[in-house]
Amino acid sequence: MRLRSGFVAIALSLSLVTVGGCRDDDESTAGTHNSPPTINGAPKTEARAGERYEFTPSASDPEGQTLQFAVANRPEWSTFDATNGSLAGTPTADHVGTFTNVTISVTEREVTQSLPPFAIKVEAAESTSGPPAPPMPSAGGPFRFSEIPEIVFVRGYRESEQLAIFHIDTLNRWRPGDLDNESGWRPRIATELVYVTGSLVGVSYDTTTGLLTYDGSGSGTETARVKLTAPTQDAVSEEFNVRVLQPTIAWGVDAAHRFPGIGIDSESVSWQDMRRRLRPAAPYAEPNVLVVTPGQYSGNFYIQRELLNLYILGEPGSRPVLVGDELILDGLETAYLKNLELDGTTVHTSVNLRDHDSNVYVTRIHQHDSTGDGNGFKASPGQPDANISWRYWFWNFRGSQMGWQSNLRHQMYIEGRLDSRLLINNVRITGTKECSAVKATRPFISIRNSYLSAVLDEGDLAAGMRADKLIDLANVAEVVIYNNELVGAYTPERWGVSDGLIFLRAHRGMWAGDSPVYPDVSWDPPTSSIRPGFAPPGFTAGPETFVNPAFWEAVRSYDVADPANPYSFKKYVAYNRFRWLAENDRRQAVFRDDGTAPRTNLDGKEAPEIWGTVPPNWSERSVTFFANNRYEGWLPQDMTDPHRWFELDNHAAPSLVTFNGPGPWAYPPPPRPVVFVG
Structure with missing residues (x-):
């Protein structure tokens, strides 16, 4: 049941579809040409239990001949008038659901025309009691930004981050839980990325889509303090950091070969031995940046305390799988997890x-x-x-x-x-x-x-x-x-x-x-x-x-x-x-x-x-x-x-x-x- 203060029916503009073609001249009677009939109309595609639904198409014949109407897949709660093509009825609560492929056609002699098939969705009756439910959405109001976390890219890999999920715009809301924006949502308000301190090589921002992109170029670790603005709305976000991080250690399958100097193969060195090579008390400007290569790894993923700043990042473009007991992240100023699959692995920050x-x-x-x-x-x-x-x-x-x-x-x-x-x-x-x-x-x-x-x-x-x-x-x-x-x-x-x-x-x-x-x-x-x-x-x-x-x-x-x-x-x-x-x-x-x-x-x-x-x-x-x-x-x-x-x-x-x-x-x-x- 949808509780709303009003009900809006969605109408579809439907064009003609020919079912039966015109006859050849030598098949016509009295040597005259029989033009096909026409049928038009935009059927209502929503109905509500307890409320009458009615749709009548408009149809005519150029020669003024008598028309005969028909319907296919008529909803069980409706009746159909074959003389004018009217489909009408009042669904009940038992009819809540969608009735598909409803097709209304008109025939004159042996020539038939029809509207494209359409569906009618029957919704539950509107409530008349309880807390009033306002329209969706309301008239709207000021645009603003939510809190924005630190955004991290890995040096040498092309990556992007959709910052528009941090827009608060009641007139154009993100589809909840759409992790990869499969709906193709785009922001209504153009925004700009403003640098407060620092700079970033290879990072650009699309003002119309809200997409922050890194092209993989540059070297070393860079950090910039930035903020988003919406000039037409006089809105400014809180400041946040964007970082491009140079890996300091890589661990996993074939890591030694692919990351010379910092790579450690998981086949020869366990997680427990690898973690001992992480630097204690690593400052924020020079954090531990651990890249895990693609693969599936089992065990206890304990991390010792007093590392201060630690980034554990699955290699971009992949999602390494950690199968095991616990990943413990204690005593950290910054703990950052990205691009990982945790198969039964729990994460604790107990200290x-x-x-x-x-x-x-x-x-x-x-x-x-x-x-x-x-x-x-x-x-x-x-x-x-x-x-x-x-x-x-x-x-x-x-x-x-x-x-x-x-x-x-x-x-x-x-x-x-x-x-x-x-x-x-x-x-x-x-x-x-x-x-x-x-x-x-x-x-x-x-x-x-x-x-x-x-x-x-x-x-x-x-x-x-x-x-x-x-x-x-x-x-x-x-x-x-x-x-x-x-x-x-x-x-x-x-x-x-x-x-x-x-x-x-x-x-x-x-x-x-x-x-x-x-x-x-x-x-x-x-x-x-x-x-x-x-x-x-x-x-x-x-x-x-x-x-x-x-x-x-x-x-x-x-x-x-x-x-x-x-x-x-x-x-x-x-x-x-x-x-x-x-x-x-x-x-x-x-x-x-x-x-x-x-x-x-x-x-x-x-x-x-x-x-x-x-x-x-x-x-x-x-x-x-x-x-x-x-x-x-x-x-x-x-x-x-x-x-x-x-x-x-x-x-x-x-x-x-x-x-x-x-x-x-x-x-x-x-x-x-x-x-x-x-």
């Missing part, structure tokens, strides 16, 4: 540098089919020192069948406090092993342009294992979920989404006191996300909705440290497509927010909470904004059942609460507001 900015970059990685009890990517909890930032980046990433049948095993499980961020753009995750596609406890999270599905293959619902949630976020201060496609499915036999496509929670006992209110895993008053100026640029004031700018200005005007500010912790969910695959009547919620009070589990039992000391006059101040989302596969009656639509209730049960600290305890908390805009 971060508290006194250094830390960036983990993951791009052009395909990770699939875990074989043990572990997360695909795992960043352990902890927090950086003041004025230090930790960022974990995923873009152009593909994942499937990772995690494990455990509550804490997922494709991605990214933890961290204070200024810790998770930035996801254009990833495609299909099915996990009864766990989440994305789970995180970082205060600042953005998930954009991505396709997340509970099932491995929509065309084969029996294949693989299923995710129980697609996005599971706990303790976040601000999150942006923009222009994604989220696909849910559930059966008791095969499992699937059972806690909402998106599950937001602020303070759960299983995370102890690890929430925006208690950033230090303690019961102290808030010192992180509500202090003035803490939220990073780009996360405040609904950056992806562009609906009613005055409203967002009012939200922005509140001092984040003001106890009366109702918008301290904000979630923005905009321009997403939510779909439910119909297998039975076990549809589940689109969105679930269990707040900070005990909730009722699906089995009817209450979940206990730990509730700690909070400052006087404080209450949790969290609001979720929904704008311009689209919902397909739910039925009108689902809107009255929170387990099948939006589960937003708090279930206060003080008897299940353990109070910690000297008090006071602001309990139970107020309801967590949800605002539908657009």
Whole structure:
């Protein structure tokens, strides 16, 4: 079911197709020429259950003879009038689907003309209750850029990077999860690459396509600090680095022959021996650059600590396969993974540098089919020192069948406090092993342009294992979920989404006191996300909705440290497509927010909470904004059942609460507001 404020039928301009030819003059009667009849019209190609569909072509005969109409592949819900060619009827909910190769023809004597075959797609009835769904898209608004990671090329290889996925343009959005731009998407707004510092040999930028290209020329390692601008929109991106890196070590099949001086053959030197040749404390200007040649490699891919800056890059044009246990990246300022296939191999960053900015970059990685009890990517909890930032980046990433049948095993499980961020753009995750596609406890999270599905293959619902949630976020201060496609499915036999496509929670006992209110895993008053100026640029004031700018200005005007500010912790969910695959009547919620009070589990039992000391006059101040989302596969009656639509209730049960600290305890908390805009 698509919930929209209006319905637009798409009409096709159809030209004539001759089925029967004109007869020769000697076959005509009375010695006259019989001209063929004509038939024209643009059939409507969409219909809606419960609404009347009607199409009548226009037809005529030059000699004014009587015409006879016919139809082939008439939809079962329709009737056809052979005297005027009218196809009409009212489909029901049982007729939702597509009726193809409908052909209307007209005959005069033995000469037949027809319209080209067309299809009629019947959609579910429009809902008349529940939250209003705005048109897709809205009138639009200002153009801006999302966060942009460091872009890396390997010296000597032709490569390109599509920077237009970092455009935020509500009128022209990227197709979610289209890793190689198979749709041929092009940006609407021309942008320019501006050098702030440094220069790059062989790197060019196409202002109309957003494609950054390196031609393979030059020598050595080069780094430039750049930014994107959109002159017609008065928009400027944050600055980011573009690097062309000279390999410092190559490992794999035939590496010694192909990379003289730095190559190490995997047949004679193992990964464990090779890694000892990486330079400790390598500075950012001269990092370790490890190129892995094409091949399949097995083992434990441990990397020792204190390397500081490490790039592990599959040779461009290939995707070497690492089959094994763990790739451990600890104690790094920069960890960069590109062009690799991880077959069951998990990646852990369990030790971060508290006194250094830390960036983990993951791009052009395909990770699939875990074989043990572990997360695909795992960043352990902890927090950086003041004025230090930790960022974990995923873009152009593909994942499937990772995690494990455990509550804490997922494709991605990214933890961290204070200024810790998770930035996801254009990833495609299909099915996990009864766990989440994305789970995180970082205060600042953005998930954009991505396709997340509970099932491995929509065309084969029996294949693989299923995710129980697609996005599971706990303790976040601000999150942006923009222009994604989220696909849910559930059966008791095969499992699937059972806690909402998106599950937001602020303070759960299983995370102890690890929430925006208690950033230090303690019961102290808030010192992180509500202090003035803490939220990073780009996360405040609904950056992806562009609906009613005055409203967002009012939200922005509140001092984040003001106890009366109702918008301290904000979630923005905009321009997403939510779909439910119909297998039975076990549809589940689109969105679930269990707040900070005990909730009722699906089995009817209450979940206990730990509730700690909070400052006087404080209450949790969290609001979720929904704008311009689209919902397909739910039925009108689902809107009255929170387990099948939006589960937003708090279930206060003080008897299940353990109070910690000297008090006071602001309990139970107020309801967590949800605002539908657009």
